[in-house]
Structure formats: structure tokens, C-alpha cells
Amino acid sequence: MINGADPLAYFVFDKEHNHNLLAVKELAQRCGYTVISSDLVASYPNAIKIIFDNGQWRVHLDNSSAVVSVDFSDxxxxxxxxxxxxxxxxxxxxxxxxxxxxxxxxxxxxxxxxxxxxxxxxxxxxxxxxxxxxxxxxxxxxxxxxxxxxxxxxxxxxxxxxxxxxxxxxxxxxxxxxxxxxxxxxxxxxxxxAENETKRGLKKSAAVKKNMAFLQRLTSHKVMTLPAAQLEHDQNCHDVxxxxxxxxxxxxxxxxxxxxxxxxxxxxxxxxxxxxxxxxxxxxxxxxxxxxx
Ligand SMILES: C[S@@+](CC[C@H](N)C(=O)[O-])C[C@H]1O[C@@H](n2cnc3c(N)ncnc32)[C@H](O)[C@@H]1O
CATH class of the missing domain: 3.40.50.150 (Vaccinia Virus protein VP39)
Incomplete structure (x- = not known):
């Protein structure tokens, strides 16, 4: 575990290569997240799992089986x-x-x-x-x-x-x-x-819903974890x-x-x-x- 003190910490781990903690740390540092170990995940219901799987990072949204990745060869x-x-x-x-x-x-x-x-x-x-x-x-x-x-x-x-x-x-x-x-x-x-469209009864595809959920998770994490001064600076993330x-x-x-x-x-x-x-x-x-x- 690198740091598990923040209850809103992001959870970044590498399923295939658990020894590759350096890569995990680098990604977390670059994104401004905290890394916690898998045994602590139950205590962090807001954590996002980022798993290196089959040659690429995939993000697992909590409370669902939805997995988000960017893959142009899909x-x-x-x-x-x-x-x-x-x-x-x-x-x-x-x-x-x-x-x-x-x-x-x-x-x-x-x-x-x-x-x-x-x-x-x-x-x-x-x-x-x-x-x-x-x-x-x-x-x-x-x-x-x-x-x-x-x-x-x-x-x-x-x-x-x-x-x-x-x-x-x-x-x-x-x-x-x-x-x-x-x-x-x-x-x-x-x-x-897109939210408003749903309220108006228009249907969104499952993929769009999943991607929206992902962006909302990222945005709310960011907003909840930032100190007030930075929050103001980054407010336009939320505005999106x-x-x-x-x-x-x-x-x-x-x-x-x-x-x-x-x-x-x-x-x-x-x-x-x-x-x-x-x-x-x-x-x-x-x-x-x-x-x-
Ligand atoms: C609806 S999505 C775009 C989808 C994209 N056209 C596609 O084909 O996948 C909007 C994206 O814009 C980003 N965004 C919004 N405001 C931004 C800004 N000021 N600077 C950079 N990215 C921004 C959001 O983080 C979000 O990922």
C-alpha cells in the first residue's frame, strides 16, 4: 500500500503484474490519485479500480460490471x-x-x-x-x-x-x-x-451511458477530493x-x-x-x- 488514508482515494492496481507497482504509482501520480492495495478496497466504496488487463488499462466502475477503456480496434x-x-x-x-x-x-x-x-x-x-x-x-x-x-x-x-x-x-x-x-x-x-435528453425520454446507448457514468465518477471524485482553492480553479471540470x-x-x-x-x-x-x-x-x-x- 502506498497511502490508504484518504477515503476517496482512487484504487489503482495491476491484476496481471502485481509486481509492477512502479507503473501503477506513475499512473496514479500523473493523474493525482492515491493508490491503495486490493485488501483495503472494501473500506473504500468510492474507489475506482484501474486494472492492466490484456495489454491495456481498463477502468472498472464500482457497483457495476461496467468496464471502460479506450480502444480504437474495438x-x-x-x-x-x-x-x-x-x-x-x-x-x-x-x-x-x-x-x-x-x-x-x-x-x-x-x-x-x-x-x-x-x-x-x-x-x-x-x-x-x-x-x-x-x-x-x-x-x-x-x-x-x-x-x-x-x-x-x-x-x-x-x-x-x-x-x-x-x-x-x-x-x-x-x-x-x-x-x-x-x-x-x-x-x-x-x-x-445527454442527461436532459434522458429526462425527455430519449434513449441513450449502453456504451454512452457507461462512458457518462465514468466521466461523472471522475468529475465527482475530483471535485470531492480537491482543496477549496484548487476546486475553484478546476471548477470547469465540474461544469462540463x-x-x-x-x-x-x-x-x-x-x-x-x-x-x-x-x-x-x-x-x-x-x-x-x-x-x-x-x-x-x-x-x-x-x-x-x-x-x-
Ligand atoms: C462528450 S465528451 C466528448 C466525446 C468525444 N467527442 C468522443 O467522440 O468520444 C466531452 C469531453 O470533453 C472534456 N472536456 C470538457 N471541457 C473541457 C475542457 N475545457 N478542456 C478539455 N477537455 C474538456 C470532458 O472531460 C469530456 O471528456
């Missing part, structure tokens, strides 16, 4: 990428638009989440920077991109080569941006609306689930060279009240498009 997701239907994906249509460019578009995905939209965009030829504020999720993304780069599938490999992950608050990152500006900024701060990513669209509109694309639930209000020039609406999602030039 057959259901891979089938979407490895298909002629890729160009018809709403996110691809919204970001690429009709204009044909000779240079690949550079895209900043400022709310990377589980990286699915970013991967679809990279598979369609974009150079994508993924920014995720939750350190654990950013780490899972990085690992997934790395595994894809080592894959025997040319498609996974070449797509992952167009992806770069950053663990940061994208609003701050966009406000302090000094590199060359991305063509497109893509935003999907959507889970708060409870409000609408304050300042995000303003920062995105100031940074993007060509356009900002925002993913919303159909029927949801415009992000920050900003009216888009156009929208692409599917059954489950709407993509609001804001040209900036």
Missing part, C-alpha cells in the same frame, strides 16, 4: 472507420464540408473524451490534436493512440499517426495558443445535455457535466482559422447562445457550424 468502432460510410459520418461531413483542399485540414478537438470523433476525423485525413482535461482519460487516449501506432492494421496505424493527445484544459490552451492556428476547432461538451463549458465557444471562435463545429443533441440550445450559420441534424446528434472567415 470491432464495432473499427467497422465504422473501415467503411465507405466514413465520409458520410456527420462529424466528417460537418468538419470537412464541401470544399476540397489539397492540404489535410488541421483540427483541434477541444473536448476529446473517448476520442471517437477525433479518430473518425483522422481516418478521413485530418491532422487532429485531441485535448482532454481529465488526466486519466487523457492517459487512456494516449495509450490507445500508441497501441494503434503499433498495430498491424495499416488503417489504425496511419490514422493514429495523424493524432496527438494533450492533457489540458482546452479553454485555457486556446486562450494562450501560440502555435499555428488550427483550421477547425471541434467541440462536443455534450453529456449535460452540469453546465455548458463556459467560455469555450468564444475561445474556439477566436482561434479557428476556418470554422468551429459544435456537436449537440437535437433540440438542445446553441452552445453559449451563439447562433450557427448552419446545422447538420441526424437522429441522435446535431452539428452546428460556425464559419469564421
Amino acid at each position: 470491432p464495432r468502432f473499427y467497422a465504422r472507420v473501415n467503411s465507405s460510410a466514413l465520409q458520410g459520418e456527420y462529424v466528417v461531413r460537418a468538419v470537412l464540408g464541401r470544399k476540397k483542399t489539397t492540404q489535410p485540414l488541421t483540427v483541434l478537438d477541444a473536448t476529446a473524451g473517448f476520442g471517437h470523433d477525433a479518430f473518425l476525423l483522422a481516418a478521413a485525413g485530418c491532422q487532429v490534436t485531441l485535448v482532454e482535461q481529465m488526466p486519466l482519460l487523457a492517459y487512456l487516449l494516449e495509450q490507445a493512440v500508441q497501441r494503434a501506432r503499433n498495430s498491424t492494421s495499416d488503417l489504425l496505424l496511419s490514422t493514429a499517426q495523424r493524432m496527438k493527445v494533450e492533457s489540458a484544459n482546452s479553454v485555457i490552451l486556446m486562450q494562450q495558443w501560440s502555435a499555428s492556428r488550427p483550421d477547425v476547432v471541434y467541440l462536443d461538451p455534450m453529456y449535460a445535455q 457535466l452540469n453546465s455548458e463549458g463556459e467560455g469555450m465557444i468564444e475561445a474556439a471562435l477566436a482561434l479557428a482559422k476556418s470554422k468551429v463545429v459544435v456537436k449537440r443533441a437535437p433540440g438542445a440550445e446553441w452552445l453559449g447562445g451563439f447562433k450557427p450559420a448552419s446545422s447538420l441534424t441526424g437522429k441522435a446528434t446535431r452539428f452546428d457550424i460556425y464559419p469564421v472567415s
